[in-house]
Amino acid sequence: MARDIPFVDPHIGDEEVQAVSDVIRSGKLVEGEKTRSFEQKFAKFTETKHAIACVNGTAALHLAMEASPLQPGDEVITTPFTFIATSNSILFTGAVPKFVDIDKDTWNLNSELVEQAITPKTKAIMPVHIFGLPADMKAFKDIAEDNDLFLIEDAAQAHGARIDGTHVGGFGDLATFSLYVSKNLISGEGGIITTNNDELAENIISLKNHGRTPKGGYEHIQVGYNYRMYDVTGAIADIQMNKIDNLLERRKETAKQYRKIIDEIPNLGYQQIPNGMTHGNYIFAVDTRDHEIKPEEAVKKFREKGIMTRPIYSKLSYQQVNFKNIGNWRWAKFVDYPDYNTDNCILAEQIAVNHFEIPVVPSLNKEEIEKVKSAVSEIFT
Numbered sequence: 114m115a116r117d118i119p120f121v122d123p124h125i126g127d128e129e130v131q132a133v134s135d136v137i138r139s140g141k142l143v144e145g146e147k148t149r150s151f152e153q154k155f156a157k158f159t160e161t162k163h164a165i166a167c168v169n170g171t172a173a174l175h176l177a178m179e180a181s182p183l184q185p186g187d188e189v190i191t192t193p194f195t196f197i198a199t200s201n202s203i204l205f206t207g208a209v210p211k212f213v214d215i216d217k218d219t220w221n222l223n224s225e226l227v228e229q230a231i232t233p234k235t236k237a238i239m240p241v242h243i244f245g246l247p248a249d250m251k252a253f254k255d256i257a258e259d260n261d262l263f264l265i266e267d268a269a270q271a272h273g274a275r276i277d278g279t280h281v282g283g284f285g286d287l288a289t290f291s292l293y294v295s296k297n298l299i300s301g302e303g304g305i306i307t308t309n310n311d312e313l314a315e316n317i318i319s320l321k322n323h324g325r326t327p328k329g330g331y332e333h334i335q336v337g338y339n340y341r342m343y344d345v346t347g348a349i350a351d352i353q354m355n356k357i358d359n360l361l362e363r364r365k366e367t368a369k370q371y372r373k374i375i376d377e378i379p380n381l382g383y384q385q386i387p388n389g390m391t392h393g394n395y396i397f398a399v400d401t402r403d404h405e406i407k408p409e410e411a412v413k414k415f416r417e418k419g420i421m422t423r424p425i426y427s428k429l430s431y432q433q434v435n436f437k438n439i440g441n442w443r444w445a446k447f448v449d450y451p452d453y454n455t456d457n458c459i460l461a462e463q464i465a466v467n468h469f470e471i472p473v474v475p476s477l478n479k480e481e482i483e484k485v486k487s488a489v490s491e492i493f494t
């Protein structure tokens with residue numbers, strides 16, 4: 114019987130199984146050889162000086178925030194159209210998320226609006242490469258330099274995303290990637306931070322390992338965490354690096370076919386890719402803003418055809434209950450938060466309720482891709 118066509122399907126082969134088994138048999142389960150090898154491959158892949166692995170993408174964001182010069186109460190400008198970990202990580206250290214609207218075509222943070230939103234309290238910008246499409250990092254880099262702001266790329270979804278041929282991860286002061294099971298490159302749970310700054314790299318290595326000195330041992334020079342990667346998961350990521358180009362190519366080819374079919378359907382759309390940008394194709398999202406069929410109905414119809422689809426961020430970050438109840442957060446006693454109930458990023462709100470993902474995982478075979486394409490045509494024409 115044909116399988117339901119999935120939107121998450123970890124691409125794990127015999128090599129990963131062998132690598133994990135080797136680590137388990139070696140008894141060296143904590144961060145070690147495999148993780149080091151993965152880090153080296155990832156730095157090469159992203160053309161960055163340092164790549165530092167850790168337990169997951171949220172920990173990577175937390176470490177980035179801890180390593181930044183941000184003080185409690187400082188504002189960090191970010192997008193509300195993202196996974197909640199982006200803004201949560203800003204809250205972790207007492208900084209204050211300031212949400213700015215997204216671009217109507219790319220669905221990424223709008224650089225012009227960011228520039229207008231800067232106040233004396235603004236100390237950092239955190240763009241997200243949403244669904245794998247790079248944010249306008251050249252503009253953000255200029256804005257950050259002109260206004261003396263720290264720049265963190267949330268690249269959790271953006272393995273394979275490039276700007277004028279350069280991989281994301283080195284445009285900001287720091288960048289963070291997730292290796293969660295659904296991502297373009299996986300380890301199950303996992304994260305990695307990239308930077309071209311030696312000092313930041315050294316600090317992050319210490320912060321993720323109990324604030325140790327580079328020598329290791331029981332010398333602790335600052336408060337730190339235990340966010341080390343397991344070598345078992347490092348081994349999976351290490352093998353995945355050998356396949357990443359192929360995995361990305363398959364996603365790219367499928368996404369290209371979807372764009373072609375959607376171009377033929379009136380009033381249906383997708384995220385637009387600006388010139389010079391390469392989409393990592395982590396998620397292929399259909400845009401129903403101008404179509405009478407909305408995501409909820411579409412998802413049901415795809416389901417009847419054995420195709421799994423889903424809306425992603427139908428609630429923006431500031432629409433989540435944790436922001437509605439921000440007064441309950443431990444830092445609320447010490448810093449002033451804006452009234453997030455009055456935030457209204459109009460374009461983000463429209464896209465939030467008017468997009469859903471269709472499967473673009475590398476395991477799709479030719480027939481499955483054709484089945485998804487036919488379903489898109491039938492449901493929306």
Ligand SMILES: Cc1ncc(COP(=O)(O)O)c(C=O)c1O
Nearest residue numbers: 169170171196198269291292293
């Ligand atoms: C944009 C974004 N930021 C951060 C994260 C957090 O990564 P993790 O799930 O590995 O903690 C994710 C994960 O899905 C994400 O999509």
